Amino acid sequence: MTDKHNPRLLRVALDVMGGDFAPVETVKGGVEAARRGIAEVLLVGDAGAVNAELGKHVVADLPLRVVPSEGCITENEHPALALRKKPRASVAVAAQLVRTGQADAAVSMGSTGASMAAAAVTMGLLPGIERPGLGGNFLGLAPKTTILDLGSNVDCKPSQLLSFGVMGAAFARTYLKIPNPRVALMSTGAEEAKGNKQVHEATPVFKASGFNFVGNAEGMDVFTDRADVIVCDGFVGNVLMKFAEGMGATIAELLKRELSKALPRETVEVLAKKLWESTNTAKVAGGPLFGVNGIMVVGHGASHAEGIAGAVQMARWCAEAGLLEAMRQDLAKIAPKVAS
């Protein structure tokens, strides 16, 4: 461990108290990220617990620092209330480090609701955003397709859907390096007449936005090249994401049964794992919160060290790529159009 700052390294604040395997795996993942030179990692957590875990690793000269916090917000707590009661909780301190410019991005594997509340309250929201969104290229099988919202905004007005489209396009352009991303609305058919009331109300708003709107996408278009960004409300996105997880796991079991006689057990296990990961990207890496005025990557609670290092990597890439500035600029362009 060192205080020597490497000026080229971005600084990522890692909430090491959040997640199912915190602080053991979170500290391990943070150490791993530092060792690989992904970022300077600020380990945010109860000092005693973090230092005890750090003692298990060789960390001399690694770009690591401990930033003490007090307590943690669990899945079972009401995010906003818990945040008020525990303003020094790990996720809140991590968000504050970004807010005050001491970190370039934050990462948490803890309660998604708490991460969203901490980010929204501490970092603030981007102009025109009412509530942060979750999204990204969540499916390994469709690594170029950005989908949002994935669950935080369940009933959406057209202006909210448009803001998802704009932020998703900024993500696709900066993080996925897709020039001029094509934005589509998730619907029940390609024709404009298809879809529900929400889609019909959103269509003219998207058309008037000046963004690269390509009309409706359908469920299979997550896997086709029809659009780079597919916008849906958080209800549909959440159902899809969990459906994909369930389907991936079920197919992995089917494959194990079907292949166990024809192939060596290890080959089958590797293939099933690959498939599982391809359908559960959110579980192994994470995604940024969309619409908060700072970068916070939220990962799945069940992540182990490898997944946590991956989330730190993603946070760094988002910061490096200028994701936040791109979203801010693009949201400003639509601001006059969606003002209600």
Place this chain on the structure above:
Amino acid sequence: MTDKHNPRLLRVALDVMGGDFAPVETVKGGVEAARRGIAEVLLVGDAGAVNAELGKHVVADLPLRVVPSEGCITENEHPALALRKKPRASVAVAAQLVRTGQADAAVSMGSTGASMAAAAVTMGLLPGIERPGLGGNFLGLAPKTTILDLGSNVDCKPSQLLSFGVMGAAFARTYLKIPNPRVALMSTGAEEAKGNKQVHEATPVFKASGFNFVGNAEGMDVFTDRADVIVCDGFVGNVLMKFAEGMGATIAELLKRELSKALPRETVEVLAKKLWESTNTAKVAGGPLFGVNGIMVVGHGASHAEGIAGAVQMARWCAEAGLLEAMRQDLAKIAPKVAS
């Protein structure tokens, strides 16, 4: 071909003019169904075309009859308008055969919209139903889970969702032989507070229904044993169904790539086909229309003879199991509760 009626055989009216490969594959599928003794098949179509196709098969003594119709409604036509213009179109005549008691069930691989319009106009709707629904145990990977609606009712009131639940439960009880099926609402979390406005409004209506309502299901619960019937609006159902198709096809391609070196090509093809079929049941068999006063099974336009015979089989099973009577009785039970 014969006029000898086998009193034990149910009679299924098959629209042989509908579908991508009509009348070649539809007639072939009807002949195959008759040959297997699935049903007495009434081949409904332009007499010349049907007889020309029948000439290619040995049909002596098979329980088959030709019922002449005039023309066909295509995917590109507006269902209701086309139906008015062509009242003797194949799908309309098939529906009329059921209406007049000359057939026990109908099957069409043609335009789903036309099948729905023909069934609704000709057979009428069950009490309390405003528009037919599509659904069933559509996914081979989850053969015991009934989901509806899959696309025809995109914006739903609580009373509509409840009628889907009731009809889905009748389907699960009679067709899938599941006693006292558990009905759930598709949502974003198991807790009652989770979900969107639609789910929150529907929950008390489901609770008061007297049916076996087990609360919310999530996307992955299509594959778990949490519920037998999962109710969603047709927007969510349609997106899910098409997403499953796309994901199944993508995984099949992934498997071909991954396994092509380790296993013989034929083994891989068989496995990929099995997987594809498990994720595209709707394409190989079909599902009944929910809410019309008669049994009509709609299958995928791309079906070949085997899939068409399967749809005839399904129509027979639905009729034999008393699906319609079960739906009618159960809808009557909720009628006083959902009257608005």
